[in-house]
Amino acid sequence: MSGILFLAWRHAAAHRARTSILIACVALALWVPWTAGALAGQYDRTLRARAAETPLIIGAPGNRYDLTLAALYFRPSRLETVPYQELERLQEGGKATFVPLHMRFTARGNPIVATSVEYVEFRGLEPAEGRHALRLGEVALGAEVAQTLGLRPGDALLSDPTELYDISRPPALKMRVAGVYRPSGTPDDGAVFCDVRTAWVLEGIAHGHAPAEEIDESLVLSRAEESVAVSGALMEYAEVTEENEGTFHYHGDTALLPLSALLAIPASRKDGTLLKSAVNAAGDLQAVTPTSVIDDLLGVVFRIKAFFDLVGGFLLGTTALLVYVVFLLSSRLRAAEMRTLDRIGAPRRVGAGLIGLEAVLVLLVAGALAGGATAATLRWLPDLVSTF
Amino acid sequence: MGTVRTLLLSTAIALCGCSDQLAGTEGAHGTTPLRSVVAVTSGPAELLAAAAVGQARVERVAPSGIPLDRWRPDDGALDAMVSARRVLVLGDEGEPWLQRAGLPPSRTARLEAAVPVERWIEVGSFTHTHGGGESHTHGGVVVETWTDPDLLRAMARRSAVQLRSALEGGGAAPPPGGLDGRIDAYAAELTALAAALDGRALIATHHGMEYLCRWAGIRLEVTELELEGSGAPPNDAAVRELAELAGQEGAQAGVLVWPGRLDPTFAEMAQQELGLRSVDFDLGGTLSDRDTLTRLTQSVARLRAAIAPE
């Protein structure tokens, strides 16, 4: 057997181009369905796991897929806002713990998730270094963000300006890194966390500047008994420091400050059901169960995947036929060689053995290549779920 | 790949439409162990927390005597508040540092939530415009809401429910009788003060007495002296205004009430030149070795004793 294997190997090696093309064809035909299957499986596991860990999401009425994907995976979307007072109102009901979420901004391309300490407790995020972002202008980084940007507690991170040419929009905010979380293997690793109040500074709803009474008179345009108009040259602070922190303040009613969504963590299943029906019955907000939304979404994704499976099946079948034809022709071309081996004393059906072994070699190498390529795809492709 | 993913997802969403199929699910809540205490930073919060769950389970995280509008929690204080089962605070108006610190909303109880919007007293609001933003208003709200006995009762009822349910798993409970009785005593002292004044105005250096005066029907005249320290000259306009008020013989009670820190130099000058006897009045906002209600009641009694007989 080892002699026949040697001959099969030498034949394959001697016809490198043909063998390489065959291996490439088979590897490609295997890689497509394998990768699609693995990715779909990974989506399925990760998406469902994250959804299953999140009992209820509450947001403004609108597309429930956008709401769910934004709240679970921080997928950028233009959600209608929920006023902060809704969180306080719901919290009064005592049916659940409500966690604020605000996700409109990014910092060097990473989503800024403005929330409260309940979020990190709920997701089990633990600081590897430093602490949670509890102060205005502070951020705590997901493990991946910290690693990618090379940031540690004490460093600074600039928010991405939303409107470069609109001077009425607040400029980028220089935020202090308070802590870095341990890797969690979830989209949280790719997020920048801060308190909701910091998001309101980013929104321009809260800001800090020199006290009105201390403003340089050259900047005062007009002054009445109870009002003063100040030149646009008075710039708001672009960084919250220990010295200027006290000057940061909100405009208008803090109860109306915007949130993107709320996570609700009911005390019991019954409380969750009652809360959801009460919220949806009232109509001014919507409450969605992430598992059912993700089930719907994956149902469609998997129907599409079934189509890709079919295409992959055809591809595989066509490749199998191609390989068969190549080896059939090869066996005819090698008839004289087989006859010689037969006459020299090779075992019966040495020809079939040689061709079969060569086919097995091709399949093994192609399989290994496809397996490696699938693993590499899964390893090096950007985390699809976190940017889903 | 990104385009393919987006396409796939968009198709999925488009095909799904917007139907709503909801099902109840209960997730695991991985909270870290919390300390079974109520963290407080102000006198009123300490008073009401102690009345609700007992002094033993009340933890001060701010030092005594520091005015609430000047305190900024250090990291230790923040950690203590975040790890407490409940934090009882006045609210963003009474404790401005709350606007800049990330306390857990589900564990933070605000006394100001018990104050109906129409009961707030506004004075001297200040509107301004700058940068590219819209005009906006600063300040103007008097924060000493707890000095109104009715509002204090409302705060006590609300906080008792919130704190007891959190620390004892219990439901609604009426405020403890002891506290109610003490509030009654405070209210009685205020009524007695109003009677002693008999329509005469109180002159004060600070708006902090607005609520208790409103409750008791006492006329209050406030001159914000903006003293910068003992011996420093006050602003002239305020002094002129004070002199005018002092000159209204029979319309005021002949006292200058200091709800904030009393300035001995100015107090002596007011006594000698304007005939106004200075009285220190502790509004009970800060943490102290005596509780808020004791300090308030004693302040009212001291003031009543100090006002000139009619």
Added chain:
Amino acid sequence: MTSDAAPDARPAGASLRGVSFSYAPSAGTRPFRLEVDELTLHAGEAAAVIGPSGSGKTTLVHLCAGILVPASGELAVGGVRLDQLTDAERRRERARQVGLVFQEFELLDYLSALENILVPLRVRGATREELRAGRVRATELAQAVGIADLLGRTPAQLSQGERQRVAIARALVTEPALVLCDEPTGNLDPDAASGAVDLLLQEARARGAALLMVTHDHGLLDRFDRVLDVTALAGSGGATP
């Protein structure tokens, strides 16, 4: 067919006794029968087989190799009765006891000269030790036939004569009891053919192998110990086309 040589005391490289073989007639072909009363080739003995095309020369070679199985009679190579073995056993014996040189040489184009020489060992599933020993013998044979510096080349990189020498070395590498050659010089010019036959005879004799060679080149016959004419033997039990 009968032997025309005197009795020999040397061990038999191959012997056929009372062998009868026939092809069943099929469409367009005539029936064919070959009978051999007795034929013995001793170790180191060389015999040439002559006769016109279709007279049974190749059939005789294939019978001696065990590629074809006689309908009756005894067929032994190196003392082993091939006619009594199963197909698999016969193949193993052929790979071990018989060296074959073909007219077209039939080298494998994807193997080097050295690897071609070792093919008989490979196909019989030689052990690592056997292969190592075979490699030593192959090198010696290559030296002997004058291709020592060509062992790394593939057949495409060799001349006809060089290929012939590789084929000869392949036939002898297993140290067979019998070397069978089916018109091995058919594709060579007269000088090269003469040299190749000399080389074959010399190496076979040197290794004590019996040699049976089919040839049309009558100029080479005097170099053999015996000459067997298949057609002349037809009436007395030779081939009947």
